[in-house]
Amino acid sequence: MLIAQQVINGLAFGATLFLLASGLTLVFGLMRIVNMAHGAFYMLGGYIGIVVSALSGNLLVGLIAAIAAVAVLAFIVEVGLLRFVRGQELPEVLLTIGVTFVVADICLWIFGGDPQQLPAAVRPQGSFTIGDFTYPWYGIFVIGVAAVIGIALAVVQTRTRVGAIVRAGVDDRETIQAMGINIRWVFTGMFVVGAALAAIGGTIGAGRQPILQGVQNEVLLYALVVIIIGGLGSIAGAAVGSVVIGLIDVFAKTYIPELSYFTVFLPMALVLVIRPQGLFGKAA
Amino acid sequence: MSNPATRVTPVVRPSTGLIPAGVPGSGGGFWRSRWMQVAGLALVFVVGLLLPYLGTNSFTVSLTSTILIAAILASSVNFLVGEGGMASLGHGAIAGAAAYGAGWASKQGWDVGMQVVVALAVTLVVSFVYAVLSMRTSGIYFLMVTLAVGMLIFGLASKYSTVTNGDTGISNVARPEFLSEYWTYYYFVFGAFVVATAVLWVVRQSPFGASLRGIRDSESRMRSLGYSVAWYKVGAFMISGVIAGLAGLLSVWHTHFVSPTSTGVERSVLLIVMVILGGIGTTMGPLIGATVVILIENVLSSYVDRWQLILGLVFILVILFARAGVAGSIAKLVRRIRRRRGSAPPGGPSGPEDAAEAVLSNHPA
Numbered sequence: 233m234l235i236a237q238q239v240i241n242g243l244a245f246g247a248t249l250f251l252l253a254s255g256l257t258l259v260f261g262l263m264r265i266v267n268m269a270h271g272a273f274y275m276l277g278g279y280i281g282i283v284v285s286a287l288s289g290n291l292l293v294g295l296i297a298a299i300a301a302v303a304v305l306a307f308i309v310e311v312g313l314l315r316f317v318r319g320q321e322l323p324e325v326l327l328t329i330g331v332t333f334v335v336a337d338i339c340l341w342i343f344g345g346d347p348q349q350l351p352a353a354v355r356p357q358g359s360f361t362i363g364d365f366t367y368p369w370y371g372i373f374v375i376g377v378a379a380v381i382g383i384a385l386a387v388v389q390t391r392t393r394v395g396a397i398v399r400a401g402v403d404d405r406e407t408i409q410a411m412g413i414n415i416r417w418v419f420t421g422m423f424v425v426g427a428a429l430a431a432i433g434g435t436i437g438a439g440r441q442p443i444l445q446g447v448q449n450e451v452l453l454y455a456l457v458v459i460i461i462g463g464l465g466s467i468a469g470a471a472v473g474s475v476v477i478g479l480i481d482v483f484a485k486t487y488i489p490e491l492s493y494f495t496v497f498l499p500m501a502l503v504l505v506i507r508p509q510g511l512f513g514k515a516a
Numbered sequence: 517m518s519n520p521a522t523r524v525t526p527v528v529r530p531s532t533g534l535i536p537a538g539v540p541g542s543g544g545g546f547w548r549s550r551w552m553q554v555a556g557l558a559l560v561f562v563v564g565l566l567l568p569y570l571g572t573n574s575f576t577v578s579l580t581s582t583i584l585i586a587a588i589l590a591s592s593v594n595f596l597v598g599e600g601g602m603a604s605l606g607h608g609a610i611a612g613a614a615a616y617g618a619g620w621a622s623k624q625g626w627d628v629g630m631q632v633v634v635a636l637a638v639t640l641v642v643s644f645v646y647a648v649l650s651m652r653t654s655g656i657y658f659l660m661v662t663l664a665v666g667m668l669i670f671g672l673a674s675k676y677s678t679v680t681n682g683d684t685g686i687s688n689v690a691r692p693e694f695l696s697e698y699w700t701y702y703y704f705v706f707g708a709f710v711v712a713t714a715v716l717w718v719v720r721q722s723p724f725g726a727s728l729r730g731i732r733d734s735e736s737r738m739r740s741l742g743y744s745v746a747w748y749k750v751g752a753f754m755i756s757g758v759i760a761g762l763a764g765l766l767s768v769w770h771t772h773f774v775s776p777t778s779t780g781v782e783r784s785v786l787l788i789v790m791v792i793l794g795g796i797g798t799t800m801g802p803l804i805g806a807t808v809v810i811l812i813e814n815v816l817s818s819y820v821d822r823w824q825l826i827l828g829l830v831f832i833l834v835i836l837f838a839r840a841g842v843a844g845s846i847a848k849l850v851r852r853i854r855r856r857r858g859s860a861p862p863g864g865p866s867g868p869e870d871a872a873e874a875v876l877s878n879h880p881a
Contacts, residue, residue: 266660321655322875327836330828330832333831334829336824337824340824449780460660491672491676492675497668497671498668501668504653504661504664505649508652508653508657
């Protein structure tokens with residue numbers, strides 16, 4: 233039964249990764265920015281989600297507060313900084329690194345250095361039992377949230393006008409501008425949505441893994457691994473990559489703890505060498 | 517990568533030849549500003565040589581050793597990004613791996629000579645892995661590959677505890693006996709810095725360096741000229757990696773200690789910060805950047821709690837407003853003054869800020 237438990241653990245971790253990686257991959261697909269501040273958005277979202285839901289006693293309120301705060305921050309970063317270096321790859325990445333330094337330090341200032349976790353009272357409680365196997369509902373809840381959001385993203389992207397604009401923006405920016413779409417605001421909107429997804433990931437994920445200084449880099453690297461394996465810009469790729477990495481990580485940590493990081497990064501190195509565009513990515 | 521033509525706001529920059537104007541030695545009117553450079557270098561050299569006699573205490577001298585080691589490491593990053601346009605987020609891990617090599621040898625009870633051998637072997641192997649994995653990438657993809665390999669090394673350092681002692685790290689790594697005093701070690705580090713800077717300068721002046729700049733500015737053009745671009749990149753990475761390994765060995769001898777933190781991505785990010793603060797592609801930039809960052813990290817941090825915030829803001833401002841970094845901006849300023857006096861030919865060769873501009877504003881080709 234240990235294996236069944238680990239499969240669910242791996243899926244739950246994969247679900248958190250998906251919330252994180254989907255935002256990163258959408259932003260990359262449209263804007264060609266590797267947003268290094270994505271981990272910082274996750275961390276800030278996690279802290280605000282924890283504090284507000286502890287104060288209000290309601291996870292949904294905390295979630296909304298986290299999304300709102302991080303969305304505002306992302307809006308400021310996009311309009312106030314990134315617009316000035318649009319189309320210049322390295323300055324874009326480097327600016328988001330600078331933003332990470334600033335956000336992480338402000339978080340340390342406000343929330344302190346102790347690890348913080350989502351209070352148990354606001355989490356979906358209890359556990360279920362099948363035979364002699366018991367598992368907390370919270371893991372299932374995380375998987376459910378990620379699945380709902382993943383399906384919603386896929387539907388918006390393939391079935392709505394907004395989704396059509398985004399897909400067109402990925403394929404050919406000039407033509408879509410010529411058709412009267414203000415691509416600058418599409419970029420801003422996508423950046424804000426991506427950050428909001430990170431905030432959701434942070435708040436929900438804080439119920440399983442504490443938020444503390446340094447977590448911003450760790451989750452960012454996991455998310456990068458996921459989107460490189462899945463293919464940059466692909467939601468389906470992010471989903472598959474998240475599940476694969478979530479499972480590998482949990483099993484490796486149990487059975488070969490000495491090589492646990494190695495097992496996550498080795499598949500990525502292999503993908504980069506053999507199929508650089510990722511499993512679901514389009515050829516560059 | 518999308519076609520540069522579809523970029524929303526393409527930055528127009530004057531087309532440079534294969535060897536961009538302003539690269540030392542390529543322009544006739546450049547010698548004047550090169551005198552400035554030589555004077556600056558001489559000043560740094562003399563101050564560095566006299567430092568232990570300038571009424572400094574062991575803390576200052578030891579801190580200067582830390583700065584010089586960071587500067588060597590930053591030079592190795594600066595070489596790759598300035599000449600080859602390859603911004604690496606993995607050099608901290610190369611230095612860390614070399615430090616672990618020496619640490620592991622010392623853990624086996626081997627002598628200092630074997631520490632050097634093992635550190636060198638580890639450096640060569642690790643650099644080669646980086647080089648081969650990244651040789652067909654450029655720009656943002658290069659950055660991600662180096663980041664990923666760096667994380668791999670961090671993972672091994674922190675988890676593979678039978679070899680690395682895990683998160684406790686390896687301590688009591690002894691350095692050669694004749695370097696046991698803080699000031700003898702300082703001179704050793706200073707010598708290493710001078711040698712590393714000189715070696716990188718020579719490589720930069722060589723035909724190999726010129727080919728690298730050609731690859732930086734237009735990979736496709738160099739390929740059609742018959743250069744095997746990928747192997748040039750491997751060569752550049754190996755040179756840079758060996759210098760980074762040297763810095764790693766020096767740092768483990770300096771602190772007698774190595775832990776996973778020294779291979780972490782934060783280290784590598786700080787290296788990029790140093791290079792850009794100092795000025796991409798400049799000779800003295802890495803030293804300036806390393807000085808600023810290490811002082812903020814070690815000195816300012818004891819007075820101000822929010823030093824990371826300050827570092828982040830400084831970094832953002834530099835990228836937005838002073839791409840050329842400190843060294844590049846000074847060169848720019850000097851040239852502007854000179855041009856106003858009419859002593860430099862208008863439109864004459866420009867300076868090191870070209871490297872920063874070429875790297876930072878270049879669109880993927």
